[in-house]
Amino acid sequence: MSKNDNISMSVIRRLPRYYRFLTELNEQGVDRISSNKLAEIMNVTASQVRQDLNCFGGFGQQGYGYSVSQLKEEIKGILGLNHGYQAILLGVGNFGSAVAKHLDFHKLGFELIACFDNDSKKVGLPVGNLTISDESELEGFCASHHVDTAILCIPKENVEAPLDRLYRLGIKSFWNFSHYDISTRYHDAVVENVHLSDNLMTLCYRMTNL
């Protein structure tokens, strides 16, 4: 991670895609690839591939191209996927439980270590191989466990109170499925938002204005 200062978000958001394609090529047994060929597969320009990769270092070799497995590992390191950041999830509704059960956190740089809900009927029930805890136990849990990230799967209206508690507990990294605007409240928080309904409205726009 030599020269990774002020990399633009445009580049950062492309990294996971590079990682996916390289992982696949690697599994297919491809061991070298040129920026041209990779660009073709990914439907982008070769220029962009080379520019993007060069933000992080000279991983290629002139006249040869890039080693697939090496490049894949480099990007894995750049993304920080071996960190195993400790995550907790709040709000075990439809989406919360789908996120908890479906995603392979380990491959994505995280470990899901607890799920919380404020509905006493849900407390004690299983989600995947975890058991739902009561939201009131948040402080106790964080006293005995290191928590890096909170995944918020609760509706906008109910976010503020638990968010404030999480922030006070020192948690400043959020994967946010709600429409609550975390960054506006806490400027130093790292937030990735998943706005499914915005995405679906965009599809609606594009269908309507073809």
Next chain:
Amino acid sequence: MSKNDNISMSVIRRLPRYYRFLTELNEQGVDRISSNKLAEIMNVTASQVRQDLNCFGGFGQQGYGYSVSQLKEEIKGILGLNHGYQAILLGVGNFGSAVAKHLDFHKLGFELIACFDNDSKKVGLPVGNLTISDESELEGFCASHHVDTAILCIPKENVEAPLDRLYRLGIKSFWNFSHYDISTRYHDAVVENVHLSDNLMTLCYRMTNL
């Protein structure tokens, strides 16, 4: 929708957010707002607000600002949220069922009219107020129902076959939760991708490279 030719995707992807904020302001009983105030609330520049809105028409009034309710309705129309596009969902796993149950399709311009799965153990079970159909009934269903959009909640490996069938049935609009690259296969398809794992990896990057 007067001058909506080649609006950039940057602008389009901001529309749902304007719509959300305006809906909220409207519910709060605010009836007029200036680009300055709206920009402040939304944490963007007033210039951007005015530029964005003016892609679609002059909705404001000099010296006064914008009528909240009118602007909200304009954007609703621009997004096409009253169309009620007929959607079907394929793959009723963790995510598929969360999407089917959790989202308020009606408010987002769609109606979810059927869910399909290829797992015979799931066929016949309820999801929300629908019943899971067998994927083999796709053609029959589409013969008797108009379908605008398919929501794909199936893993990458299993997408291609049903995608080809859907395309042959005339469906060219997709909300894609898989990593399968639909646009590369069908250039005329309208596709919105939800790549949760890419999003989580981006969070990982940002935590790692603070």
Next chain:
DNA sequence: TAGATTGTTAATCGATTAACAATC
């Protein structure tokens, strides 16, 4: 009318693409 605020043009900034010299 005077004040406010838009609509729109012009200036800036950033991101993408093209080109090519460096080099394996």
Next chain:
DNA sequence: TAGATTGTTAATCGATTAACAATC
């Protein structure tokens, strides 16, 4: 060495911001 392909600089393109004249 000759051919290929990178790393990197320069050119282009697009998006954002600033400025201000138009106008309610």
